[in-house]
Amino acid sequence: MSLVLEGVNRTVGGETHLRDVNLTFQRGEFNVLLGLTEAGKTTMMRIMAGLDHPNTGRVLEDGNEVTKVPVRKRSVGMVYQQFINYPSLSVYDNIASPLKLARLSDSEIDRRVRTEAERLGIDHLIDRLPSELSGGQQQRCAMARALVRDARLVLLDEPLVNLDYKLREGLRSELRNLFADRDTVVVYATTEPEEALVLGGKTTVLHEGRVVQHGVTAECYRHPASTTVTQVFADPPMNLMPIQVDDGRVKVEGLFDQPLPAQMKDLVPGRYTMGVRPHHLYVTPGDDRITMQGEVEVAEVAGSVTYVHLAVNGHDWVVEERGVHVVHPGERFDVHADLNRAYVFDSADQLVAAPQQ
Amino acid sequence: MEKREYQWAWLMVLPVVLVVAFSAIMPLMTVVNYSLQDIFGPNSRFFVGTAWFTEVLRDPALHGALIRQLLFSAAVLLIQIPLGVGLALCLPKKGPWVSVSLVLLALPLLVPWNVVGTIWQVFSRPDVGFAGVILNGIGFDYNYTGDSLDAWLTVLVMDVWHWTSLVILLCYAGLQAIPDAFYQAARIDGASRWAVFRFIELPKLKGVLLIAVLLRFIFSFRIYAEPFVLTGGGPGNATTFLSQSLTTMAVGQFDLGPAAAFSLIYFLIILLFSYVFYLTILNMDREG
Structure with missing residues (x-):
């Protein structure tokens, strides 16, 4: 599928969070959303997911308008900075939770939960509670929950920020493979230029609620469209x-x-x-x-x-x-x-x- | 060198040992002393073994007080914990009303305990009290000084008024500590309001609820001033709880031996229940 943002604006209490955003994301693509803190990354993701609605502008899924469709009627998986799992449910039940709410059969749920846990390397931890896992394992569990339902849109909001350096590199290098053969629009938000370059795909550079550049990641790095991009998409900045x-x-x-x-x-x-x-x-x-x-x-x-x-x-x-x-x-x-x-x-x-x- | 460090460590711990000795161990040992001996004066004391304990445990009046006490604490927990959690969920999460509601909720907690008794004594009087007059006016034959059930309910309602705020404030703080991303994740999953409560809020409130249950159990099990002021333990002995029986025994009748034995049993009951609550709540998350 494709996801299109068309002239999207969002203002909260007189403060502009997004300004005239026009973007197209294709399925099977890995999209990086790069911007400093407060650049509008999370706001944009919330609008893509249907958690928030734009003040003006439209959101289209495969050409159908979904601007006002609430999140539960969409097909979205999301991973956050914090490790978000249901605290009283085992890893297995956590991964199974979106499938149970979607009323799949028990055997189908079991098959998909085990496959997903294996892909994320947490199949041996399946009976544990989230509080009994390390930070990296908790985030793997949260990712498995977001991926297991084969959502049409998967949003990752700075998922590696709270992990230490080594774990971050390990998980980052797995990420591209996790999405390689999926028919999903993947959007990955980060503040780190290096992360965008390692993940590749396409990059959208956001600054103060505006899209300042959008294109193939390496191309954006080699040809920064403006001095703003050189300050966001380079560390240390140009x-x-x-x-x-x-x-x-x-x-x-x-x-x-x-x-x-x-x-x-x-x-x-x-x-x-x-x-x-x-x-x-x-x-x-x-x-x-x-x-x-x-x-x-x-x-x-x-x-x-x-x-x-x-x-x-x-x-x-x-x-x-x-x-x-x-x-x-x-x-x-x-x-x-x-x-x-x-x-x-x-x-x-x-x-x-x-x-x- | 190592040996000297070791002795230093003892010296550093000494102040705490002294404080604990004076504040806890010595008073407790005095009580133990009294519970095992019959003491008439400084130089005339007799060892009586477990006689006081046997006497206290066989006292039907104390059985009655214990049963009333257990019923009261059970009612307090069953009403105040769910009510506190429920009201905490209804409070605004941000905005100008937050501080207003928090201050209003904290007010009952600031009232001294015997004043609470006095307030409700006047408030509930059938002749001039606001609640008493209205209840009788709409057809209830309400009189807390004459009717056992009325007296009991009045003490219970008074305690709910006085202490539910504590549960609300604790739970509210616990709820505020849950990151917004949990609620978002639940919305994305399509979870119902009930599921959000059952699988996010309740587990996250576990630690806070443990504190709330323990505090409410311990306070309610030791209740003294409020019913003493309100009903004096009556009518009959309908609202005579354990601590009032104990006071009567120790101060009123000066039966220090039995009172000491009673104190120790009282203390052990509270300790036992607190421990049971602690274990139960800690192991709650393994189910479901």
Whole structure:
């Protein structure tokens, strides 16, 4: 099936949660909903599920309008941040609960519950209570409950947030396989760019209730539509700096004045915003690299990578460099950039130049 | 080195040992002392073994008080727990009415116990009391000072008025702690209101209900001031509960030996019931 949101708006108490959302989700697709906290991810999911209704706009399932159809008449499975299971029911009965409410036969329920528990690797825990499981197992149980009914729409609202790092990676890598052969629209909300990239599929980037980009995940990452996307869909976010283009040169007052790199050749003269990813800034000079001076604000050593936060010409930048580099706040620091790896956004905040792959 | 640390640990525990000794063990041992001896004065005491216990256990007046007490506590739990849970479910979850209703509910809990008795004594009087006059006005022959059943019901209603708020407030706090996602998940499953209560709210309230049942059982089993003020234990001995019998025995008749034995039995009954409630509620989730 397909799920279409058409001109959806939602306002609660004068506060806009969603603004003019137009989206189409196809069945069999894995969709990531990426946005910071309060971006409208949960609101959008609640509208998709039928838990809430839009103020204006329509929701269509396979072309049929379902905007006002209540959730119990739809076919939805949902997994939350918190591990939501019925506390007094065993894992088996928890997974069986939506099937019992759908009045399936006992043998059919038994078959489906066992299959689903096995796929999620909790078949040996089937007689336990949720409180007797670890966090990861509780979330697996909740996922089995959401998947067992073969719902037409499955919504996962930051399901891995409350799990520790190792469990999160394990479950995340299983997720794509869990949905691989299902005829479902899957929507997965997250705040983490890395999670979107690992899960792949398609990504919708949300910001302050608006859809700022929608497309194949890798494509969205390689060609962020606006500077807003570069702040949401990258961690640490892309470094931005206003630049001036004219006479075949790109310059920043007091910082650099260079001939235009290849991807900027077609730009008409004027003011733009340049974006450089933190891992395209270096601490060592090189042939194609220009040098800028900044002042260190803070440096974080995260294992094999060091993040140096610095002020360059009054802008907060982050340099991501392999290895451990000891730098101290207040130090003068030379940062080297390859302009061939720079993005350029025009004054209307549209992407006009991207590095050549 | 290790040995010194060990001795330090004892020193640190000492204040607690002293506090517990003075607050619990020594008074309790005094009672045990009295229950096993016949004491006339500082230097004349006789060991009587279990004689006081036998006497107390064979006392028909105390049997009557025990039965009344058990019936009363059972009625209190059967009325106040379901009523408290039900009313907690009806309270608003957010908005300006939350604080209004919580304050109103807390009011009865702030009234001193003997004042509660006085309030209801006046409130229920058939000649000038609001409730008494109305009940008689609509045709009931209601008189709590003369009729045993009327007196009993008045004490029960008074206790419901006084203490149901506690159950409501506890349950309300428990309900507020349930994340909204549980209710959403139930809506998505298509669960009925009853199923939401039975499979989400009730199990989540288990811990709170345990506290509510224990507190209500213990308080109601020890009830003293309210019926004492309201009816003085009458008419006859219709509303004479255990603690009033005990007071009469210890303070009124100065039978310290039997009273001490009685106190210990009283204490053990409360301990036993509390333990049974505790186990029952803790194991509730294994069924169904």
